[in-house]
Amino acid sequence: MRSLRFHARLLALYFAQYAKARLAYRADFATAVLASFLGTAASFSVVLLLFSRFPHLAGWSFHEIVFLYGFSLLPYGFFNVLSGNLYEFADRYLVEGRFDRILLRPVSPLFQIFFESFRLESLQEVLTGAVAVAWAASKLPGLSPLGLALLPLWAVFGAVIYLSVFGILTASSFWIEDRVGLAPPVFNLMAFGRYPITIYDLKVKVLLSTVIPFAFASFYPTTLALGRTSFAPFFWAVPAVALLFAFLNRAIWRRGIAKYGSTGS
Amino acid sequence: MSEPAVRVRDLVKTFEVTRKSPGLAGALKGLFRSERTTLTAVDHVSFDLDRGEMVGYIGPNGAGKSTTIKMLTGILTPTSGDVTALGLVPWRDRRAYTKSIGVVFGQRTQLWWDIAVVESFRLLREIYGVSEADYARRMKVFDDLLDVGRLLPQPVRKLSLGERMRCDLAASLLHEPTLLFLDEPTIGLDVVAKANVRSFLKEANKLLSTTVILTTHDLDDIEELCERVVLIDRGQILWDGSLRGLRDRHLPEARIRFDLNPIPAGDPAELSVGPWRAARLSQGRYQIVVDKREVGTADVLREVVRDLPVLDLAVGEPDIEEVVARIYRENAALRRPGAEALPEGGAPGAVAHRGVRRG
Numbered sequence: 001m002r003s004l005r006f007h008a009r010l011l012a013l014y015f016a017q018y019a020k021a022r023l024a025y026r027a028d029f030a031t032a033v034l035a036s037f038l039g040t041a042a043s044f045s046v047v048l049l050l051f052s053r054f055p056h057l058a059g060w061s062f063h064e065i066v067f068l069y070g071f072s073l074l075p076y077g078f079f080n081v082l083s084g085n086l087y088e089f090a091d092r093y094l095v096e097g098r099f100d101r102i103l104l105r106p107v108s109p110l111f112q113i114f115f116e117s118f119r120l121e122s123l124q125e126v127l128t129g130a131v132a133v134a135w136a137a138s139k140l141p142g143l144s145p146l147g148l149a150l151l152p153l154w155a156v157f158g159a160v161i162y163l164s165v166f167g168i169l170t171a172s173s174f175w176i177e178d179r180v181g182l183a184p185p186v187f188n189l190m191a192f193g194r195y196p197i198t199i200y201d202l203k204v205k206v207l208l209s210t211v212i213p214f215a216f217a218s219f220y221p222t223t224l225a226l227g228r229t230s231f232a233p234f235f236w237a238v239p240a241v242a243l244l245f246a247f248l249n250r251a252i253w254r255r256g257i258a259k260y261g262s263t264g265s
Numbered sequence: 266m267s268e269p270a271v272r273v274r275d276l277v278k279t280f281e282v283t284r285k286s287p288g289l290a291g292a293l294k295g296l297f298r299s300e301r302t303t304l305t306a307v308d309h310v311s312f313d314l315d316r317g318e319m320v321g322y323i324g325p326n327g328a329g330k331s332t333t334i335k336m337l338t339g340i341l342t343p344t345s346g347d348v349t350a351l352g353l354v355p356w357r358d359r360r361a362y363t364k365s366i367g368v369v370f371g372q373r374t375q376l377w378w379d380i381a382v383v384e385s386f387r388l389l390r391e392i393y394g395v396s397e398a399d400y401a402r403r404m405k406v407f408d409d410l411l412d413v414g415r416l417l418p419q420p421v422r423k424l425s426l427g428e429r430m431r432c433d434l435a436a437s438l439l440h441e442p443t444l445l446f447l448d449e450p451t452i453g454l455d456v457v458a459k460a461n462v463r464s465f466l467k468e469a470n471k472l473l474s475t476t477v478i479l480t481t482h483d484l485d486d487i488e489e490l491c492e493r494v495v496l497i498d499r500g501q502i503l504w505d506g507s508l509r510g511l512r513d514r515h516l517p518e519a520r521i522r523f524d525l526n527p528i529p530a531g532d533p534a535e536l537s538v539g540p541w542r543a544a545r546l547s548q549g550r551y552q553i554v555v556d557k558r559e560v561g562t563a564d565v566l567r568e569v570v571r572d573l574p575v576l577d578l579a580v581g582e583p584d585i586e587e588v589v590a591r592i593y594r595e596n597a598a599l600r601r602p603g604a605e606a607l608p609e610g611g612a613p614g615a616v617a618h619r620g621v622r623r624g
Contacts, residue, residue, distance in 0.1 A: 013391055021380045021420075101375050103340050106363045106391055116377075261342040261356055263280065264335065 007111055009092045014115045022120050032121040040128050044069065047194075058199045063139040064226055065195070069149065071134025072218035075158025077125030079166075082159070084119045086166050087183065089234070090173035099260065110253050113170075114163065140226075147225030154173035157242035158217030162190065165212060167253065174256030186212060193218030216241040268275055268352075270336065271314040276346035278307040278332050278500075288544070306332040308500035309346070314444075317474035319466075321481060321491035321508070325589050329500040330446065330480045338368055338446055350441060364393060367437035369474075371449035374433055376421045380430050383417035387441060390618040393440035400439070407435035408473075410465045427458030434462065438469060445469075449478045450487055463489050484508075484584045498593050515595070516588045517557040519580055521565060525549050526576040539568045 022029055047069055051062045060068075085092075093099040093113070102112045133151070133246035137143055169183050189207075194215045197205055208215035216238050282302045307329045309496030314320055337348060339362055348355055353362045372392055376385040390400050408414040411431040416424060424432065437445065450466070451459045455569070467490060481487060487494055487508055495509060496504035504511050528549040529536065536543040536551055543551035543572040555565050561623065562580060568610050569575060583591075 010388075010391055013388060017377070017384050017388060019381050020384070096371065100335070100340050100370070103359065104338060104363055104366075104368050105392060106360050232454065258342070261340065262344075264332075264341055265485070 011115050017077050021177050025189050033124050035232045038122040040125055060196050062229045063136045066132055068137035068222050069194050072127045073125045074155035075217045077122050078159035079162035080122035081119050082114050084117045085113050089170045124149050143225050154221035154238055157238050160242040163218040164249040166205025167249040169255040174259050211240050269313040270316045271350045271469040274311050274347045276307055276310040277344045279344045280304045282354045305500050314476055316476055319470050319477040319491050321487035321494040323494055324497040328497045334446055342513050359601055365443050367408035367445045369433050369437045369447045369450055374429055381420055389439050395440055410468055411435055427454050445475045445477045449485055456523050503592050510582040516583045516591045518583055519562040521580050522574045523578040525574055531568050538572055
């Protein structure tokens, strides 16, 4: 418990320091936010375009799709804010040797890797997503209040799932020298979660619900609110999946750090 | 204190290195089978550090200094052997242990690159749980001794190497560690910055009775700071004692270097000064190497000044690299086949042995 409070305070401090440093270059930051927003807007407009032709997609209405898509931006945005260091881990920490410094501080190494840098502009995604969800919700009658109330918490679980999966992929650099790695193709899989899982074939459904459980991060969490009761078991499994992958991630990092300790690389 | 601050026994660290064959064919071959070599970086090292002691840990590049330090700081786990530091096992009790040690790597900063120095200090204050009162008091001391006050508002990336090192030293002592590791703390610093760093370390050691272990290439660091040196080469300790003792035993030389004016006729390659020979270094500059076991340096000096038109004169001693090179040569000679009592490869006590195995 003390450790939790200590880490929470430290996180707030890390974030404040990073934001301060980042905001020192206002124009630079504003450009980054704008670029990030344009990216989100562009991929969103693909959905709008699609629906100008087909008012329904495999039994999902336009507003439901906006709801779904908007929600998917929440865990995705949180993930993007925190994942900056994961991409750089192999080069900046292992090759350049900064990982030594991480090990010399009385703070969890994984905590330091996740929270030493933030991609602030991705907060834009969280905001855009929230606006889209709110708008779609206002157009959809009969949403489940419990489903809506749980959305923010489920978004956090979703972010935990994304971070854990990419944490595990990043930890592979402890064993594999390949710097390109598996992260980019897996990253592309995140886009699948923006649409109802029912539109994919069985293989994709299984993949997104098991090894790479992205459906638990962005699709299943919306099903309770949208009244798709057939997905209820999946909806309620979200916290367990998040905890399972967080636990796996931690275990793999432990082994990675032990391996680093024995080889120094 | 009876209990030493650090107790190292039979510490061994080996690394597996994959040998890569050259060229594309080699790379392809490497896909199927790779030749692995075991490299012994630290080979049965033992020593104790007493509380408040300041020890120089020296040796040539690749001797095993950094590997030892990394094990003592808990970054690396040893292949075998024991370390007890402040009553803890560094790599096993890492979180608790890192609270009471400080580490400075001369080559790398531990401060956050993009934020102001003072912000880094605030983060460290939080990480190590230093109270506001202690923080204020210590920052005052750092400002007095290291003049870091005016550097605090600047981001680390804008500091010069010397400024950064001063900040790094202060940062490493913010939580008043009982044990301080310094890896090349004066590397790349100018003369003034070096002097500042050294006097600070002396002061800190005296004030806080911090145990300090220092690796360096710079003999002057050791000479000014450390009563005791531990010399390591090829993973083994070759000397553990005073620097003077090390020099006197292995390279008891003094070098008298002098400039003559006028330049002797004919610009000879050698001059005689009494029974000694002075070798020409450049036009008008000569050097006599004095074997201190045979004669006092002052006696030679007296004759040089009396016999020659000396314009300027300096007496030097061999630097650590030279002493180490000499010891290394002696060490290598001992290890040649047929040399007494040293087993070939494999056995403990042999130097940095290599074994090849297919994997």
